[in-house]
Amino acid sequence: MTRSSAHLRVACGIGVAVLALLLGAAPAALAEPAASAPAADxxxxxxxxxxxxxxxxxxxxxxxxxxxxxxxxxxxxxxxxxxxxxxxxxxxxxxxxxxxxxxxxxxxxxxxxxxxxxxxxxxxxxxxxxxxxxxxxxxTAATAVTLSAPATAEPGRAVVVTAAVTRLLLGPVGGGAVAFSLDDGDETVVPVAGGSARATLVAPSAGAHTLTARYVPAEGSALRPSSASTALASASAVGPLTVAANSVVAGSASAIVVVSRGSAAGEATVDYTTADGTARAGLDYAAASGTVVLADGMREATVRIPLPARVAGAPAVSFFVLLQRASTTVSTASAVVLLPAVPAAPALAVADQPGGSSGASGARPATGDRGGPASALPLADPTARVDGGAGQDLLLLIVGALLTAGGIVGVVSVIRGMTMERARAS
The missing domain is CATH 2.60.40 (Immunoglobulin-like)
Incomplete structure (x- = not known):
């Protein structure tokens, strides 16, 4: 027998043994009843x-x-x-x-x-x-109560419940009263008007409760009493926290950030801190951090971030306010505070500068809002400064110089002629 044949026989023997074990265990497994699902409904x-x-x-x-x-x-x-x-x-x-x-x-x-x-x-x-x-x-005499109430409520808060009372085949009832109660406690009795009764109850402490509405027919009525109940879960609904920043106008001394929540029930706490964006702490705003406490009954709280005075011409920048380590869920954890640009200081005319004089010789006139001359004279006035004025002034100086030189020569010639004329006469 070759080595490969021996290996094949061993493998076949192992396979047969495993198959036998499976066939022997299968009936037992099929005969075992399945575990019944618990009726926990x-x-x-x-x-x-x-x-x-x-x-x-x-x-x-x-x-x-x-x-x-x-x-x-x-x-x-x-x-x-x-x-x-x-x-x-x-x-x-x-x-x-x-x-x-x-x-x-x-x-x-x-x-x-x-x-x-x-x-x-x-x-x-x-x-x-x-x-x-x-x-x-x-x-014809049986009645039914249909109870309407919220499925959940906040402890200590008002809960509005309504009970509609009808004769099962003949429409709403016309009298009697409905007694409302929580967990079979004290009843709040409300008369039926127009086939329904409405009451305002106070939600009990946190937990699962049962709300019951019991119809009581009017005295002497042939109608039969009836009742209805429903589950009421009472739990503190703190609600997720959000943070948002109010708009900041130029010149404001502080930025206002609001931490709020959807429900005012219960107490909530959250830490806040500032973080640089394009704005820098100590230059554009004062770094701040702390804890916001929303007591029971509070929906929002404000935080003020100090803003130092910024230099003229400073550009628009922004920084962040972040929420951390909250006692409840947080839906919005950051707010962006935008600081607007600071307008640049207006340019001063020479006449308005220290030591300046509007009538000083050689002073350069101030330019106007549109880049033109600031002269009080109309633009068409020849004495008003216009572009190219420096070239015109030089030309006028040259012409004046020539005219002046010519005048001097003429005067000298006249004086010399008069002197010569006197010499001849003598």
Whole structure:
């Protein structure tokens, strides 16, 4: 037997042994039941709010209004007709609810069944069954409360809640009152007007709570009481911090920076510091740092950054204010402070300079705003200074000199002639 054949036989033997182990373990693995998922969604209790029969010849049409109570802290979805949310006879899916919100809810679905063919039908959700039979309240007297309230609130803050009360098949009720309470505590009773009642409650301490609205019919009324509840989460909503800079005008002694937040609830702290941009600390602004404290009830605080006087003609520059080490989240961590340019000092005329004189000989006239002469005379005046004036002055000097020299020669000639004439006469 060659060496390669021996190696092949060993490999085949190992493969057969592994395959046998797998085949032997597979049945055991298939036979082991899968671990059941924990039913941690809370309890769902189906409720038959009311039943109303309407004979139609040989058939009795039964109208059924459904509700439910859920102790879950989040919405729970149970598909209708899937084995966990069925009617107990006939078609399992008749349009019953499939999404169950936290709290107590009524009048959420309306079914119609044949009371003669299905006299003992019920609505089953998981392991709880609500029977549908004539012993249920009549829909002409049954009521339902629909509760509207925010899902979250800030501790100690006002919470506005509204309860709409209706007769399940006949519209809103016209009397009675609604008693609102938190965690089955003291009730706030509000009369029903126009089918609803509204109350303002104070949000409790941080945590999960239950808000309940209980309808109390007027004395002597044939209506039945009803109630509804919902979850209310109370938590401090500090909100993210932001920083922004106000506009700075030329000559300002300080720059104002505002640290703000969306909610005034709770206390928040944050450190701030300045950082150079094109502006330089000590030259264009004074470096600053510190801590901003927003107490409970404060939405914003201001920080002033000192600005020294800047020289004339200084250009526009900027620096930064940064937020650091905040006690809560920060949505905007930096603000840009823009310092505007400083206007240049206006040029002074010679007459306005120290020691200057508007009438001094040889003084150079000041230029005007448009670069032209600043003479008080009109531009067309020949004595006003214009471009090329230096050349014209030189020409005038030369001409004057020539004229002067000619005059002197003429005077000398006249004097000499007169002298000669006197000599001849004598």
């Amino acid at each position: 809370g309890a769902i209790v189906p409720v038959v709010d009311c039943v109303q029969d309407a004979p139609l010849g040989a058939v009795v049409s039964r109208t059924v209004v459904l509700g439910y109570r859920s102790t879950a802290d989040r919405p729970v979805t149970i598909p209708a007709g899937g084995g966990q949310n069925d009617l107990t006879s006939g078609a399992p899916d008749r349009g019953q609810p499939s999404t169950f919100l936290p709290g107590e809810h009524h009048g959420v679905a309306l079914l119609t069944i044949d009371a003669q063919s299905e006299p003992t039908v019920g609505w089953r959700v998981r392991d709880a069954v609500a029977p549908i039979d004539p012993a249920a309240p009549a829909c």
